[in-house]
Amino acid sequence: MIQRIEVPYTHRFAEMVRILDDTGLLLAASKRSGESNVMTIGWGMVGVVWGLPIFAVLVRPSRFTYQFIEDSGEFTVNVPSPELRRFVDFCGSHSGREVDKFAQFHIATSPGRRVSSVTIDACPWVYECRVVQKNDVLPETLAPKIISAYYPRGDLHRVFYGEILGVFAAE
Numbered sequence: 001m002i003q004r005i006e007v008p009y010t011h012r013f014a015e016m017v018r019i020l021d022d023t024g025l026l027l028a029a030s031k032r033s034g035e036s037n038v039m040t041i042g043w044g045m046v047g048v049v050w051g052l053p054i055f056a057v058l059v060r061p062s063r064f065t066y067q068f069i070e071d072s073g074e075f076t077v078n079v080p081s082p083e084l085r086r087f088v089d090f091c092g093s094h095s096g097r098e099v100d101k102f103a104q105f106h107i108a109t110s111p112g113r114r115v116s117s118v119t120i121d122a123c124p125w126v127y128e129c130r131v132v133q134k135n136d137v138l139p140e141t142l143a144p145k146i147i148s149a150y151y152p153r154g155d156l157h158r159v160f161y162g163e164i165l166g167v168f169a170a171e
C-alpha cells in the first residue's frame with residue numbers, strides 16, 4: 001500500500017483547479033459490496049459550506065459512477081499525474097458498464113483512510129469525501145443558454161457535496 005501523509009484541503013489548490021479545467025480529475029467510488037468504478041470529471045468545486053471543507057462534484061444520472069456514489073454515499077477525487085493522461089482520457093470516454101477501467105490499465109488502488117471508496121495509488125494527492133448534501137440541477141432555475149449548451153437531451157447533473165474528511169499526498 002502506498003505511503004501518504006495528510007495535508008490541508010487547500011493543498012496545491014491552484015494546480016488542482018488547473019488540472020480539473022485541463023485534462024480532468026479522476027472521480028472514484030466503491031459500492032458497499034466492494035465493487036469500484038472511476039470516471040473523469042471536468043467540473044467541481046472546493047470550498048467551505050456549513051463550516052465544513054467541501055468538494056462538490058457534478059455527475060449525470062446516466063454515468064455508471066452515479067450509482068456507486070448513491071450506494072455508498074462516498075467518493076474520492078484523485079489528482080492525476082501527467083503520466084496518467086491516457087487513463088484519464090479513457091475514463092472520460094468509456095463506461096464501467098462495458099469495461100473494468102482499473103483492470104484494463106493495471107491501475108493499483110487502495111481503500112481510503114477515512115472512506116471505504118478506493119483511491120488511486122499513482123495519483124500524487126487524493127481527497128476522501130462523504131456526501132453531506134445532494135441536489136439536482138433544475139432547468140427552471142438555470143440560465144437558458146446553459147440548458148441549450150449542456151442539456152439538449154436532459155440528463156441534468158446531480159451535485160454531490162462531499163465533506164472532505166481528509167486529503168492525502170504521496171510523500
Ligand SMILES: Cc1cc2nc3c(=O)[nH]c(=O)nc-3n(C[C@H](O)[C@H](O)[C@H](O)COP(=O)(O)O)c2cc1C
Nearest residue numbers: 024039040041042043059060064065092094095096
Ligand atoms: C474532460 C472530461 C470531463 C468530464 N467531466 C464530467 C463531469 O464533470 N460530470 C459528468 O457527469 N461527466 C463528465 N465527463 C464524462 C464522463 O467522464 C464519461 O461519461 C465517463 O465515461 C463516465 O464513466 P462511467 O459510466 O463509468 O461512470 C467528462 C468527460 C471528460 C472527457
